[in-house]
Amino acid sequence: MIWKVKKRHKPSNQGWRVKIDCQQRAENCSHGAKKPANDPMPRLPGGPCHHRFRRHNGPLRALKTLISRIFVQSMPFQCPTWPPDWPSIELAIQEAIRTGQWGQYHSPLIKSLQKRLAEYLKSGPIRLCCSGTAALELALRCCRIRETDEVILAAYDFPGNFRTVELLGAKPVLVDATSNFIAGRHAISPTPDAEQVAAAASPSVRAVIASHLHGSQADMHALRQICDEHGWFLIEDACQAIGGQIDGEPIGSFGHLATLSFGGSKLISAGSGGAIIANDQRLAARLGGLLDRPGDTFPIGPLQCAAIQPQLQRLDELNRVRNLTAEFLRKNVFQELADWEVLTTSANSRPQTPDDPSTSTRSTIAAHYKFGWLTPSNETRQHVIEHGRAMGLPLGEGFRSMSSASAKRCRKIGSMPHAETLGERLVVMDHRALLTPPEHHDELRDSMHELYRYVNAIGG
Numbered sequence: 001m002i003w004k005v006k007k008r009h010k011p012s013n014q015g016w017r018v019k020i021d022c023q024q025r026a027e028n029c030s031h032g033a034k035k036p037a038n039d040p041m042p043r044l045p046g047g048p049c050h051h052r053f054r055r056h057n058g059p060l061r062a063l064k065t066l067i068s069r070i071f072v073q074s075m076p077f078q079c080p081t082w083p084p085d086w087p088s089i090e091l092a093i094q095e096a097i098r099t100g101q102w103g104q105y106h107s108p109l110i111k112s113l114q115k116r117l118a119e120y121l122k123s124g125p126i127r128l129c130c131s132g133t134a135a136l137e138l139a140l141r142c143c144r145i146r147e148t149d150e151v152i153l154a155a156y157d158f159p160g161n162f163r164t165v166e167l168l169g170a171k172p173v174l175v176d177a178t179s180n181f182i183a184g185r186h187a188i189s190p191t192p193d194a195e196q197v198a199a200a201a202s203p204s205v206r207a208v209i210a211s212h213l214h215g216s217q218a219d220m221h222a223l224r225q226i227c228d229e230h231g232w233f234l235i236e237d238a239c240q241a242i243g244g245q246i247d248g249e250p251i252g253s254f255g256h257l258a259t260l261s262f263g264g265s266k267l268i269s270a271g272s273g274g275a276i277i278a279n280d281q282r283l284a285a286r287l288g289g290l291l292d293r294p295g296d297t298f299p300i301g302p303l304q305c306a307a308i309q310p311q312l313q314r315l316d317e318l319n320r321v322r323n324l325t326a327e328f329l330r331k332n333v334f335q336e337l338a339d340w341e342v343l344t345t346s347a348n349s350r351p352q353t354p355d356d357p358s359t360s361t362r363s364t365i366a367a368h369y370k371f372g373w374l375t376p377s378n379e380t381r382q383h384v385i386e387h388g389r390a391m392g393l394p395l396g397e398g399f400r401s402m403s404s405a406s407a408k409r410c411r412k413i414g415s416m417p418h419a420e421t422l423g424e425r426l427v428v429m430d431h432r433a434l435l436t437p438p439e440h441h442d443e444l445r446d447s448m449h450e451l452y453r454y455v456n457a458i459g460g
């Protein structure tokens with residue numbers, strides 16, 4: 001437990017004031033605590049974070065604090081760090097500086113990474129760019145999406161995808177997320193419902209965006225078939241899922257175009273950066289026309305490429321660790337957390353039979369940028385995130401759902417209960433926690449159980 005009550009002041013009509021002492025090291029402190037102007041203590045790395053006053057809202061809050069003290073954990077959960085600080089990354093960057101390749105427009109570092117990524121993903125040509133968001137915009141521009149065109153996407157998706165469609169003057173057409181009946185219960189996949197995609201057909205539709213989110217894979221076989229039947233472009237958003245496979249084929253190889261992100265804390269991280277995969281020659285040529293003027297118009301930097309290379313080398317290894325932890329959470333933790341529902345890993349609920357050639361023995365491998373589950377209510381979600389973070393668990397909300405966007409901004413296909421549920425009740429755990437090695441899985445399990453008990457005790 002990291003909160004320690006130091007001194008209690010008289011209750012006032014504004015609530016109780018409690019002085020709290022954060023026991024975390026300053027650099028790990030998640031309170032966003034600023035050093036108070038009148039506090040002489042320096043905020044040193046390795047030292048404690050600052051004492052500060054917090055106003056409690058009254059007896060209810062005080063009761064929660066008391067309950068949280070009962071469910072005490074001696075040490076916060078320690079997540080592996082990300083982005084990685086590997087010596088191999090340092091070496092690659094030093095080498096880029098030594099050779100001068102870091103300071104060139106058409107650096108060989110960019111070309112060699114494009115080639116290696118295309119080999120790894122068994123895809124068509126790849127062009128690196130400045131972000132996953134720019135990659136989607138370029139993909140839509142390659143498809144010549146214009147005003148009066150429509151683009152289908154899930155109401156629960158990275159909100160920037162909706163914005164990018166709007167930015168090009170086109171109209172987003174929203175479909176619900178997928179729900180499958182698995183092992184006697186409904187499980188949600190935060191990916192576009194293929195039946196609703198087919199039902200969304202209109203003469204104006206030109207493209208479909210399918211994102212693989214939170215370790216769950218869109219039903220790419222079904223979506224590609226629907227797109228081919230209607231002559232639509234399929235754009236696969238693989239920003240969260242690099243390294244995953246569906247029936248033995250790499251994620252990113254199913255769409256006419258696909259996008260990757262190396263931004264922020266992604267599975268491969270360079271602070272910012274992205275890529276567009278063109279699995280169609282005509283589109284690859286258009287992409288060149290958009291980017292080369294004659295310098296690269298949305299470039300990634302050579303130093304970012306240097307930092308990405310070693311991470312690409314270790315991607316499969318680390319995805320295996322993440323998947324082991326995700327499997328552990330599913331089988332050994334969430335089985336016991338009755339009303340917390342884990343997302344399903346696939347939108348495809350086809351029975352796996354040996355006679356079905358499309359399912360055969362070819363491997364399906366998830367890639368988890370996040371691990372998600374639904375809490376019973378929005379209020380519970382707030383408690384889970386707030387207390388989980390204080391315990392050192394890297395938790396957050398999923399995306400907001402666009403299902404409530406006004407009818408002027410988009411066309412909607414029926415009601416969207418699953419997207420709404422995801423927008424209101426989804427908790428996501430960052431992949432840093434999934435990098436926990438198997439010998440520390442028990443600590444993760446104990447933290448999750450403690451979190452569950454705490455949230456139930458405060459009636460969340």
Ligand SMILES: Cc1ncc(COP(=O)(O)O)c(C=O)c1O
Binds near residue numbers: 158160239262
């Ligand atoms: C599914 C998805 N698509 C696109 C993006 C945008 O990537 P970037 O941050 O590199 O613009 C993100 C970022 O989180 C994402 O999760």
